[in-house]
Amino acid sequence: MVLEKYEDIYHRAAERKGGEAKLEALLSTPLTKEQVAAIPNDRWLSAFSMKIFQSGISWSVVRNKWPNFEEVFFDFKIEPLLMLSDEQWDNKAADTRIIRHHAKVKSILANAQMIHEASLKHGSFGNMVANWPSEEITELWAHLKKYGNRLGGNTGPYSLRQLGVDTFILSGDVEAYLRNCKVIEGGRDTRRSLQAASKAFAQWQTESGRSLTQISQTIAFSSGDNRVLPPIE
Structure with missing residues (x-):
């Protein structure tokens, strides 16, 4: 070759x-590494969640409803979401203000846990991504697939690109x-x-x-x- x-x-x-x-x-x-590192944890979770919901659904439909998602899921703040009970998650999955898809809603919890665990180790999820070697970018994709939920295929990479990651x-x-x-x-x-x-x-x-x-x-x-x-x- x-x-x-x-x-x-x-x-x-x-x-x-x-x-x-x-x-x-x-x-x-x-974005520069410094700009990536400064992205708050809630914006990572919002971006991952949006791309997950856009899979198999019109992207514009999801974007139009996204303000409702932000409201229902506490602006994707990690700590409040991690405190919700299973019953509360079930109620949110049934909320008519959002696109009702139970498995995708529960992915928000799984990815909030992934972001939280990365923050404990690296200070923030943005710090982890910013310091990931560019020549090993597909290893970051693999990390999202392994430790996150529904972030395999192009979903993880598109989420990164959406936030300005190289x-x-x-x-x-x-x-x-x-x-x-x-x-x-x-x-x-x-x-x-x-x-x-x-x-x-x-x-x-x-x-x-x-x-x-x-x-x-x-x-x-x-x-x-x-x-x-x-x-x-």
Whole structure:
């Protein structure tokens, strides 16, 4: 396997998107480590919970109802949620102000416990994430899957990206590109595939000095169906 140079990927993406300036306007800038560390625990829990509820449901429907979720779940403050009884959780799962899905509601408790335990060890959940080595980002995904609830697949990575954490995403376009290049062979979420993807992104990051977020977006823009329409003459 010969890995394509990031410069070639970038130029192809720029051509598809109408030039470098237009491509650059589409690329996101992740938060700094200091900014990630400053994210409160309740915002992590809110982001994880939103992505869990958006799985299999219209994202816009969930976003529109999210103020109700914030109200019902104490603005996702960890300590009050950990004090609720099983009966109180059952009542919240039946609350008509939110999307009623018992298993997803109970994931809020499980993920609150994960965040609380990480805070006891690292000072805050944000500190743990901020100090996670970028070349081992898929290990952070694995941590969320193992110690959290319903955070496997792309749910964990999308939650991190939503909050500004620097991570690549194995979206359909990115996964297809990595398979075409023989970086990923077999199951997408296997340890072998994730390590291979992480190694490839580390190489592109060394070449370009770009964030994982921007490299991931550039790959997506360089392939797949997201073509820019030709200008009207």
